[in-house]
């Protein structure tokens with residue numbers, strides 16, 4: 001059970017194997033975790049970040065982003081459209097963005113999309129989609145070099161096929177599709193009564209996942225070969241669940257935002273919260289036996305070859321150690337997910353990782369699994 005599969009995406013001089021994680025990096029951040037890691041498949045950068053840092057942008061244009069960052073993996077450049085989710089307006093000009101993309105030549109570049117808001121009216125959300133599809137057409141027609149990633153947005157599963165058709169008209173060779181507007185649903189943010197139709201069947205919190213599941217399955221229907229990237233997946237728990245629904249590619253910044261708050265992530269040690277957090281500096285909560293064992297098994301560069309006391313004090317003292325540890329956990333968990341899919345143990349792996357969280361276990365067993373049968 002589970003729709004996860006292994007895909008190979010061929011690029012000019014490299015390839016990507018899915019499931020894949022793109023670590024969200026902010027150009028204002030001084031910590032560069034890939035300098036400490038043996039393996040880091042991809043970074044997701046934000047075009048808006050480049051507008052904020054003109055000098056860095058000049059350097060990136062001159063010597064290349066990878067050389068500037070001393071990074072050897074793949075780069076996925078996001079448009080920054082999501083930064084304007086609430087207003088529904090983009091401050092970025094589509095042509096300027098395309099020029100920037102062409103100068104920075106990332107492996108993948110997202111279309112300038114205008115994400116929907118669960119709090120906006122249907123009319124406003126329709127206007128946003130219309131703008132996104134206009135941008136999609138413009139960017140595909142003005143470009144032949146870049147790997148542009150079109151992005152589907154809808155809060156209505158019945159519109160999926162129509163919107164996919166609109167994208168395919170522009171890009172008949174569609175292989176990789178982004179899915180957007182999901183961040184407010186992944187987060188526990190207030191989203192009004194947008195999904196009230198789902199509340200009749202299940203509780204509101206589960207209702208969001210009822211919709212997310214329907215959406216992904218509607219996309220996958222008749223399109224099982226399409227490689228899906230879910231924008232802004234965030235936590236590992238969300239990633240595990242999305243993988244069950246056939247999502248292949250994920251990006252997250254939570255590994256570094258958690259690290260900045262003094263938190264480390266341990267695989268499968270979910271409580272009822274969104275992610276598997278053990279706060280070391282803020283609460284100085286003691287790790288339980290299971291968490292200690294998970295930490296003792298960590299092979300990240302800051303944990304390995306240290307006794308438990310030194311591990312804990314290193315993680316407590318240094319933000320770079322926490323960020324690297326968390327990034328390592330994300331990357332190695334995606335590797336473990338891939339192995340589980342390969343061994344046809346996708347469901348077992350995900351169920352095991354979520355077993356400490358009653359909420360995520362319910363999403364898996366009460367919402368997702370019945371839809372897959």
Ligand SMILES: [Zn+2]
Pocket residue numbers: 298299300301302303304325328
């Ligand atoms: Zn570690």
